[in-house]
Amino acid sequence: MPTEPTDTKAETKTEKSAPRGLEGIVATTSSICWIDGDAGVLSYRGIDIHELAAHSTFEETTFLLWFGHLPTEVELKDFRQKLADARALDWRVVEFLKQIPPRSNPMEVLRTAVSLMGISDPDDSDSSHAANIRKSFRLTSQIAMVVATFDRLRRKLPIVEPDRSLSHAGNFLWMLTGEKPIHEAERAFDVALILHADHELNASTFAARVIAATLSDVHSAITGAIGALKGPLHGGANEAVAKLLTEIEAGHADPVEHVRGMLARKEKVSGFGHRVYKTEDPRATHLRRMSKDLSTAAGNTKWYDMSEAIEQFVRGEKKLNANVDFYSASTYTTLGIPTDLFTPIFAVSRISGWAAHVMEQHENNRLIRPRADYTGPAYPAPYIPVQDR
Ligand SMILES: CC(=O)SCCNC(=O)CCNC(=O)[C@H](O)C(C)(C)COP(=O)(O)OP(=O)(O)OC[C@H]1O[C@@H](n2cnc3c(N)ncnc32)[C@H](O)[C@@H]1OP(=O)(O)O
Ligand SMILES: O=C([O-])CC(=O)C(=O)O
Numbered sequence: 001m002p003t004e005p006t007d008t009k010a011e012t013k014t015e016k017s018a019p020r021g022l023e024g025i026v027a028t029t030s031s032i033c034w035i036d037g038d039a040g041v042l043s044y045r046g047i048d049i050h051e052l053a054a055h056s057t058f059e060e061t062t063f064l065l066w067f068g069h070l071p072t073e074v075e076l077k078d079f080r081q082k083l084a085d086a087r088a089l090d091w092r093v094v095e096f097l098k099q100i101p102p103r104s105n106p107m108e109v110l111r112t113a114v115s116l117m118g119i120s121d122p123d124d125s126d127s128s129h130a131a132n133i134r135k136s137f138r139l140t141s142q143i144a145m146v147v148a149t150f151d152r153l154r155r156k157l158p159i160v161e162p163d164r165s166l167s168h169a170g171n172f173l174w175m176l177t178g179e180k181p182i183h184e185a186e187r188a189f190d191v192a193l194i195l196h197a198d199h200e201l202n203a204s205t206f207a208a209r210v211i212a213a214t215l216s217d218v219h220s221a222i223t224g225a226i227g228a229l230k231g232p233l234h235g236g237a238n239e240a241v242a243k244l245l246t247e248i249e250a251g252h253a254d255p256v257e258h259v260r261g262m263l264a265r266k267e268k269v270s271g272f273g274h275r276v277y278k279t280e281d282p283r284a285t286h287l288r289r290m291s292k293d294l295s296t297a298a299g300n301t302k303w304y305d306m307s308e309a310i311e312q313f314v315r316g317e318k319k320l321n322a323n324v325d326f327y328s329a330s331t332y333t334t335l336g337i338p339t340d341l342f343t344p345i346f347a348v349s350r351i352s353g354w355a356a357h358v359m360e361q362h363e364n365n366r367l368i369r370p371r372a373d374y375t376g377p378a379y380p381a382p383y384i385p386v387q388d389r
Pocket of ligand 1: 274
């Protein structure tokens with residue numbers, strides 16, 4: 001006996017909606033990263049990002065994120081060694097990189113390569129903490145190698161074998177360019193990796209934690225995280241900034257007038273705004289300076305000058321601050337890195353934070369499964385046979 005459809009949705013209501021986009025919702029506890037968005041403070045395990053950018057290395061910062069304290073000299077040496085020892089891509093991953101079309105999107109290539117790495121990982125079926133650490137070493141070493149190797153192959157250049165004596169930053173630049181990086185470039189890249197390493201419950205890290213919380217494996221969580229990072233509202237914004245700068249230059253446009261037009265058309269300007277920071281993103285402070293210093297040293301401040309003009313205008317007009325993605329675009333361009341590698345390079349760094357969060361999730365796990373505030377047809381809606389529709 002069919003029941004009469006109700007004319008009210010009251011019965012079908014489940015829960016009251018959280019704010020759109022979960023703004024301001026505290027979804028988990030975590031001891032990895034603390035942000036004060038009003039004061040513009042970012043810290044990893046309580047240590048201010050400015051201290052880490054000034055004194056640390058990517059290896060040391062990754063140790064800090066994974067193990068919760070700064071390493072002793074012996075611990076750091078051991079950590080570096082393990083990261084360097086993991087610089088070996090499985091032949092199936094290399095074959096995949098050789099066989100895909102050179103025009104493939106590098107973020108899609110990376111996402112697929114990480115998924116493939118999961119199949120060939122020696123600890124594949126082991127989700128113990130020790131195995132997760134070993135997987136995290138391999139992923140951190142090899143994501144950088146995948147990005148560099150794919151770029152070499154698509155440019156029809158020979159693959160550069162890793163140099164285990166180099167730092168993580170130095171080895172990436174070496175495998176990408178086939179040249180040993182000068183100290184300034186290696187240090188700038190190392191600092192960029194430190195700045196991008198973690199950022200609390202950003203979209204890709206949240207995605208990774210949701211996947212990890214089903215007790216799925218590290219590679220599945222990181223594959224999902226890469227998919228989330230790719231979007232232009234998140235990590236993909238650094239490429240969008242570079243495209244904007246290139247478009248302005250190609251059209252011989254005035255940067256301020258170009259952006260004024262975008263705002264008038266209600267378009268978003270990539271590299272500005274942030275869900276958490278209501279003041280300057282502390283990472284942008286470093287990237288702005290790096291962009292300026294590197295471009296001055298290179299004798300071409302074109303991209304920096306354009307970026308600075310846009311930043312001043314957007315801040316004045318919309319009260320929006322530059323985020324981490326804005327000046328990373330001109331910094332990486334000045335380092336000679338192809339635009340479509342900017343977001344993969346974000347992943348080269350963020351794997352350290354993702355891994356820390358996946359391990360933290362597994363250590364104190366509960367399934368993440370919120371509710372939706374249902375807005376569809378009232379229950380019970382009638383099922384109308386196909387001939388009567
Ligand atoms: C690593 C990272 O993920 S950092 C962020 C990278 N993403 C970007 O740079 C993309 C551009 N920025 C944005 O889209 C947003 O600022 C986000 C996604 C970063 C944050 O989004 P939210 O907190 O959801 O803010 P939301 O998108 O609702 O914007 C609030 C208001 O500010 C405006 N606004 C926010 N960012 C921008 C922007 N970059 N350009 C123009 N207007 C903007 C919105 O249009 C909106 O205005 P309205 O209230 O008049 O409609
Ligand atoms: O925290 C966020 O929402 C985005 C961000 O800045 C990051 O992931 O680095």
